[in-house]
Each structure stands twice: as structure tokens, then as C-alpha cells.
Amino acid sequence: xxxxxxxxxxxxxxxxxxxxxxxxxxxxxxxxxxxxxxxxxxxxxxxxxxxxxxxxxxxxxxxxxxxxxxxxxxxxxxxxxxxxxxxxxxxxxxxxxxxxxxxxxxxxxxxxxxxxxxxxxxxxxxxxxxxxxxxxxxxxxxxxxxxxxxxxxxxxxxxxxxxxxxxxxxxxxxxxxxxxxxxxxxxxxxxxxxxxxxxxxxxxxxxxxxxxxxxxxxxxxxxxxxxxxxxxxxxxxx
Amino acid sequence: xxxxxxxxxxxxxxxxxxxxxxxxxxxxxxxxxxxxxxxxxxxxxxxxxxxxxxxxxxxxxxxxxxxxxxxxxxxxxxxxxxxxxxxxxxxxxxxxxxxxxxxxxxxxxxxxxxxxxxxxxxxxxxxxxxxxxxxxxxxxxxxxxxxxxxxxxxxxxxxxxxxxxxxxxxxxxxxxxxxxxxxxxxxxxxxxxxxxxxxxxxxxxxxxxxxxxxxxxxxxxxxxxxxxxxxxxxxxxxxxxxxxxxxxxxxxxxxxxxxxxxxxxxxxxxxxxxxxxxxxxxxxxxxxxxxxxxxxxxxxxxxxxx
Numbered sequence: 226x227x228x229x230x231x232x233x234x235x236x237x238x239x240x241x242x243x244x245x246x247x248x249x250x251x252x253x254x255x256x257x258x259x260x261x262x263x264x265x266x267x268x269x270x271x272x273x274x275x276x277x278x279x280x281x282x283x284x285x286x287x288x289x290x291x292x293x294x295x296x297x298x299x300x301x302x303x304x305x306x307x308x309x310x311x312x313x314x315x316x317x318x319x320x321x322x323x324x325x326x327x328x329x330x331x332x333x334x335x336x337x338x339x340x341x342x343x344x345x346x347x348x349x350x351x352x353x354x355x356x357x358x359x360x361x362x363x364x365x366x367x368x369x370x371x372x373x374x375x376x377x378x379x380x381x382x383x384x385x386x387x388x389x390x391x392x393x394x395x396x397x398x399x400x401x402x403x404x405x406x407x408x409x410x411x412x413x414x415x416x417x418x419x420x421x422x423x424x425x426x427x428x429x430x431x432x433x434x435x436x437x438x439x440x441x442x443x444x445x446x447x448x449x450x451x452x453x454x455x456x457x458x459x460x461x462x463x
Numbered sequence: 464x465x466x467x468x469x470x471x472x473x474x475x476x477x478x479x480x481x482x483x484x485x486x487x488x489x490x491x492x493x494x495x496x497x498x499x500x501x502x503x504x505x506x507x508x509x510x511x512x513x514x515x516x517x518x519x520x521x522x523x524x525x526x527x528x529x530x531x532x533x534x535x536x537x538x539x540x541x542x543x544x545x546x547x548x549x550x551x552x553x554x555x556x557x558x559x560x561x562x563x564x565x566x567x568x569x570x571x572x573x574x575x576x577x578x579x580x581x582x583x584x585x586x587x588x589x590x591x592x593x594x595x596x597x598x599x600x601x602x603x604x605x606x607x608x609x610x611x612x613x614x615x616x617x618x619x620x621x622x623x624x625x626x627x628x629x630x631x632x633x634x635x636x637x638x639x640x641x642x643x644x645x646x647x648x649x650x651x652x653x654x655x656x657x658x659x660x661x662x663x664x665x666x667x668x669x670x671x672x673x674x675x676x677x678x679x680x681x682x683x684x685x686x687x688x689x690x691x692x693x694x695x696x697x698x699x700x701x702x703x704x705x706x707x708x709x710x711x712x713x714x715x716x717x718x719x720x721x722x723x724x725x726x727x728x729x730x731x732x733x734x735x736x737x738x739x740x741x742x743x744x745x746x747x748x749x750x751x752x753x754x755x756x757x758x759x760x761x762x763x764x765x766x767x768x769x
Contacts, residue, residue: 227564228563229560229563229564230564232560233549233552233560236549236551236552237549237551240551303545303547304543304545304547305547305548305549307514307541307543307545308548308549308560308561308564308606309564310514311512311513311514311536311539311541312533312536312561312564312565313533313534313535313536313537313565313566314533314564314566315533316533455531456516456531457514458509458514458515458516459509459514459515459543
């Protein structure tokens, strides 16, 4: 962990339009929660739909995408990463620092808002809110690592990330049940399932499958990102 | 004494050979890397700064390979060609961050010193995004100097600078060279390189074309055969008079275009010869123009001659 790298990353992430985007998503979720609660009242299945579909299914991956790719992609694109890399610092330290910032963003802009949305919608009953919050937290970590890796390896990281989060996890997952085995969303749900009262949250992946896959995705993503950053080459202008 | 050795280095991208079997040693003092655009200068600098592995051969800093060796950056300061830096920071924050990333014991003092060296203290509280090109160049320079490196690599540092900034930067680089640091900068302008570098490496189309002190390079460039197109009131008489002198190697009488194509081997003597011969023979010169004088062709000649 390098404080300077983290500071630069955080300022880059939050200082520009990206910061507004990160803020807009949770504000939207909270506003919607207030609205839903006012209209539909305190209803378990409604709350579960909003938290599972909107918060965990859409906001968490989007925030992870913006934070994960945004933590490194723009610097690689415009070449300013050269100032971080031309230093006697191991590259994995740079990745870890950036990952910490991306995860921090996921906590602040995705997990915490999920918690507050849960409180607004359903209070603390049946550990529904806690289950979704922990799921959002864990999914946020995994998304951050995966999308950070995408940011290192691809110039079109946002497109690939969107395709994964929206197409694969949602659309493909709906029609091809097997695809859900490789879904951060489902892995995180399986942890939420254990935390909430029985039957409140359900996942299509079992916990013994989900936990190792989450670890592989997160640690493997970070490790691969560091190793790719070590071999990063700068194409010449010519 | 820190030396960068490039030993039989080639680098290709797919089917394109960017650098072709180049060997050179960059020693303390100021070295100019000269070549036309697209010759492979940036590719070479990327390899020297650890941002590109050579496809074959080796690039070493005092015997240690530079690729994937982050410790080398303790000794290397790099001023990249691209302008992008952390634009949202102030000049001070940017240089300070670089000092911190180097793990210096007193980053504040180092940043202060580096900004003073490039005379940017007056604008250090402004955001980098508000800087002019020359100011950005100087802040980049400060970020590369913050750890007082033994080696300084600069990719086209004079691009976009006004004459005064150019003079300042040259003065600065001269000083570093005199202090015994190894300074390498690339440029496609001979006059620029000549003013600053005692030692010049010429690279053309990925190949090492010439190496030596600026006088030698200048001589190589003027001693080559020059081609001229000449029109006059009496081409045939002029051709006869010119071919008698040893400074010409061949003359073609182009009847269709009504002009002479002259190959001169002694540049200075030939330029003195033409008007004198014409005057003596009473021939009026209408056109005397050098053909193929582009930098590209000058450089290609060097490659062919080697």
C-alpha cells in the first residue's frame, strides 16, 4: 500500500465527472427507496426486489465498474501512469493501493447506500438489510478487483465490464442457468443468503462453491493486474 | 559514473522493425539522439527507460538489465514526450508526489529544490492543466530531477518550446552534463542537437547511422555527394566547364527540361565553383537549386554510407 498512489487515485476518481456519476447512483437508489416505501409500505418482497435487483444487481456492479476501471484505465490511456511506474516501487504495491481506493469507493457509494436503502425499505427485520449489505460489500470487492484488471489489460475496459455485468450476469444468467455459476452477483447473494433469515434471500450458487470462486476472482484479479502492470509497455508515438 | 549500454538491440512490433541491430553506449555528459520522425528514437528511449523489452539484444544500466527492474529508477530520471500528467494537481503537488513515490527522506525539500532548478516556483500553486506547453515541460523536468538521478532521459524535450525556454533548458542540461550526469535527449533537428550535445548518435529507419562528436556528424552530412539542378543561358557550355573541376562527379544534360543535373562531391568547392565558372564564361545562371536536401535524404545517405 502506497499512500501517494492511493491519494492520486482517489483525487483522479472523485475529482472529475466520474465522482458525480459515483454520487448519482446511490442518491438515485435512496430517492427511489423513499418513494417505494411511501407507496408500497414495508413489504418484504418489494424491498428484496429493490435491494437485490437495483442495489446489488445494478448499482454495485456499476459503481465497481466506474471505480475499478477508473482507478487505472485513464492513466494508462493518457500515459500519465509513467510517473507512477518510473519509480523504485514494486508494481503490486501500485495495484494494491488502487484496489484499496476502488474498494473504498464501493463501500461508500454502493454498500453503505444499500444498507441505508434497506433500512428505509424494510428496517432491520429478518436481517434482510444486513444480508444484502454484506453481499454488496463482498461483491464490491470482487468487482473492483476484476474491473481493475480489465482497466489494466484493455483500452475498452468499460465496454467489457458492462457486457459482463449487464449482459452476462443479468440477461445470459436468466436464460442459461449455468452462467450464474460464474457470476459475482450470485456468489455474493449466496453469502447474503446465509446471513439473512432462511428463505429471505436466495442464490443459485451454493456457499462452498461461491466462497472459493470469490477468492479466486478477487485475489487472482489483483495478482494478474499486478503482473500485467509489471510488463506494461508504452507504445511509441511513431 | 553511470552508463547505459545498448548491445545489438532490435525491437519489432509484429512485422514492423522499429529498431534494427543497434549498439551504442551512453556515457556521462550530454548525448543527442538525432534522427527523423519515426526513426525509432522513442522506441530506443522506451527501452532505456524500462518501458519496453528489446526483442533481441540487451539494454543495461551499469551492467544490469533495465526491463522489469524497478530499482533502476533510483538512478534514472525520465522526461516522457507525452504531455499527460496529473493535470488536476498543482505543480507543487505533482512534483511532491513524484518525490514521495521515490521514497525520499524529505520529499518536501526535494520538490522545492527541483522546482527551483527549473524556475517554476512562481507557478507552483497553479493547476498543471493551466500551464503552457513550456511550463508543463519544465514541471515534467522537475519531476524527473527530484531524486537527483545519475541518468536523465528526455524524449523530444524541445518540442513546442519557445526560443527562450529552449535556451534555458539547454543551459540546464549542459550543467547536468558538466556535473557528470548521463544526459540523453532525442531530437529530429540537427541544429538543436549540435548546440547542446558534444556527442551525437544518429538513427535512421531503425538503424544506427552514425556516432561521434558534432563536428564529425556535421562533416559527414556536408561531405556527402550533393545533387543540384541548374538552369542557365548555355547549359552545354556550363556543363563542359564544370566537369573539368574535381568537385563534380557527373553531369547530365536534360534536354527535355532544359536543365543540368549535377552530382557534386565537394560541397564547399562546388558552391564556390559554379558562380566563378559562369562568370568567366559569360553564362547567365537562372536556377541553382539543391535536390533531395530533406533531412530524410541526408540521413539515408548516412545509413547507406555506413
